[in-house]
Structure formats: structure tokens, C-alpha cells
Amino acid sequence: MEPNIQLKDISLVYMTRNGERVDAITNLSADIYPGEFVSIVGPSGCGKSTLIQLIDGLLKPTTGTVTVNNRRVTGPSPDRAVVFQDFALMPWRDVNRNVLLGPELRGKTGAFRQKALDTLRMVGLRGFERKFPYQLSGGMKQRAAIARALTNEPEILLMDEPFAAVDAQMREIMQEELIRIWQATGKTVLFITHSIDEAIYMSTRVLLMSARPGRIIEELKIDLPYPRTLEVKNSPRYFEYRSHVWDHLKNEVHKVYDTQAS
Numbered sequence: 393m394e395p396n397i398q399l400k401d402i403s404l405v406y407m408t409r410n411g412e413r414v415d416a417i418t419n420l421s422a423d424i425y426p427g428e429f430v431s432i433v434g435p436s437g438c439g440k441s442t443l444i445q446l447i448d449g450l451l452k453p454t455t456g457t458v459t460v461n462n463r464r465v466t467g468p469s470p471d472r473a474v475v476f477q478d479f480a481l482m483p484w485r486d487v488n489r490n491v492l493l494g495p496e497l498r499g500k501t502g503a504f505r506q507k508a509l510d511t512l513r514m515v516g517l518r519g520f521e522r523k524f525p526y527q528l529s530g531g532m533k534q535r536a537a538i539a540r541a542l543t544n545e546p547e548i549l550l551m552d553e554p555f556a557a558v559d560a561q562m563r564e565i566m567q568e569e570l571i572r573i574w575q576a577t578g579k580t581v582l583f584i585t586h587s588i589d590e591a592i593y594m595s596t597r598v599l600l601m602s603a604r605p606g607r608i609i610e611e612l613k614i615d616l617p618y619p620r621t622l623e624v625k626n627s628p629r630y631f632e633y634r635s636h637v638w639d640h641l642k643n644e645v646h647k648v649y650d651t652q653a654s
């Protein structure tokens with residue numbers, strides 16, 4: 393099978409306003425295949441959000457190439473959608489108009505009206521079309537953001553710590569919902585999280601990133617059945633994955649904190 397997303401030896405250097413050079417990503421390569429649910433875990437500041445922006449096409453790699461379905465990424469396109477940590481809903485638009493933002497920008501609101509209603513039903517927000525973001529709970533805002541991403545009918549869903557701002561119980565519900573949506577739609581999901589548990593619980597594969605400049609230090613296939621019930625979560629195998637990930641990540645996390653402390 394051909395990879396859906398191909399990252400070939402990419403690096404990204406930021407130049408700050410005062411001329412400082414920040415090596416965010418160095419020599420990072422990865423292949424992501426159609427229908428995979430891949431999580432990326434790595435210490436703070438290692439370049440995870442940068443990576444999402446590179447795949448979305450908002451940033452261009454300094455060296456190396458990003459390809460989606462064998463085509464070089466040159467900018468954002470409806471075949472990829474991003475869900476951000478802070479939802480990024482527009483406060484002056486109601487749910488329906490937030491969800492239809494992508495089609496509207498492409499002048500295709502009419503053609504996507506039904507799709508918007510279908511995705512709102514899928515995320516459990518039917519009946520909330522006329523509500524504004526301030527009238528929604530954190531979990532509902534996150535669902536609206538996911539519905540907006542799905543309404544564009546992307547092949548690839550890029551999620552940058554999407555559940556970081558919702559409370560712990562809502563997070564568990566959202567995790568289950570996202571797995572359900574992923575299984576129902578067959579999309580390729582790239583999911584950034586700080587939580588080792590969340591990564592193992594959700595994914596078919598987990599990629600671990602080093603401290604900045606970020607590169608992939610380990611890939612781990614998660615061979616656990618779906619649905620990942622409480623039983624799965626309490627299985628010896630699950631704990632093996634957990635300690636394996638933490639073993640590999642520990643040093644990288646220390647690098648970040650030790651630099652800050654010194």
C-alpha cells in the first residue's frame with residue numbers, strides 16, 4: 393500500500409524577528425498509510441504543531457519534502473483538515489455557519505448544507521445549529537470543531553491536542569466518539585497528544601519525537617483490539633506499551649526540563 397502522507401527527511405528552521413535561528417525539526421521522516429490512526433507524542437516544544445502545519449501546507453519545510461498521495465504539498469487543501477486545541481471557532485458565527493466555513497470559502501455552501509447536518513448529527517450536535525460558541529460547553533465546542541473539519545470531507549484529519557482543553561470525563565467521551573467516527577469514515581487521522589495513555593488507547597501506531605529539534609525516535613505499532621474497553625486498558629499488554637513509551641520518552645522530556653532549570 394502507498395503511504396497517504398510521506399515526510400521525507402524534513403527540517404524546519406524558524407528565523408525570529410531578532411534574527412535568532414530556531415531549529416524546530418531536523419531530519420524527520422515518516423510514512424502514514426491510509427486509514428491509520430497515528431498519534432505523535434513528544435516533549436513540549438519538540439515541533440509537533442510545526443509538523444501539523446507542514447502537513448497542512450501552512451508552512452513549507454526548509455529542507456525535505458511533504459507529499460500527500462504522491463503529490464507535493466504546496467499549501468492547504470480540502471483533502472486535509474486541522475482541528476486545533478483551542479477549537480478556533482468564530483464567535484460571531486452560529487454552529488451551522490462555523491461548520492460551513494470551509495465550503496463557504498470555496499463558494500460551495502449550497503452543496504455542503506446537507507453534509508453539514510449529517511456531520512452535526514454524527515458528533516451529536518443536531519439541534520444546536522443556531523447556537524453560538526459562547527452557548528456551548530467545552531466538549532460541544534470541540535465537537536463543532538470536529539464537525540467543521542469533517543464537513544470538508546477531508547481524507548486526512550490532522551488533530552493538534554484536540555482534547556487538551558476539555559475536562560477529564562468529557563475527554564474520555566470524546567476519545568470514544570473520535571474512534572467511532574474514525575471507524576465509520578475510514579479517514580487517516582494524525583493525532584497529537586501529550587498523554588501517553590491517550591495515544592495508546594486511541595491509535596493503531598504511535599510515533600515518539602525527540603526533544604527539539606524534533607525527529608522520530610521510535611515507532612510503535614499498537615496491537616490491541618478495538619473497541620478498547622476497560623478490559624483492554626487493564627491488560628498486561630497495554631501496560632507494556634505504556635512503560636515502553638515512557639522508557640523512550642523519559643530522556644527527551646528530561647532534556648527539556650533540565651535546560652529550563654539550568
Ligand SMILES: Nc1ncnc2c1ncn2[C@@H]1O[C@H](COP(=O)(O)OP(=O)(O)OP(=O)(O)O)[C@@H](O)[C@H]1O
Nearest residue numbers: 406408414416435436437438439440441442443604
Ligand atoms: N513562529 C515561530 N518563530 C520562532 N520559533 C517558533 C515559532 N513557532 C514555534 N517556534 C519554536 O519552535 C519549536 C517547536 O514549536 P512547536 O509549537 O511546533 O512545538 P510543540 O511540540 O507543538 O510544543 P507544545 O507541546 O508545547 O505544543 C519551539 O521551540 C517553539 O518555540
Ligand SMILES: [Mg+2]
Nearest residue numbers: 440441442552
Ligand atoms: Mg503544539
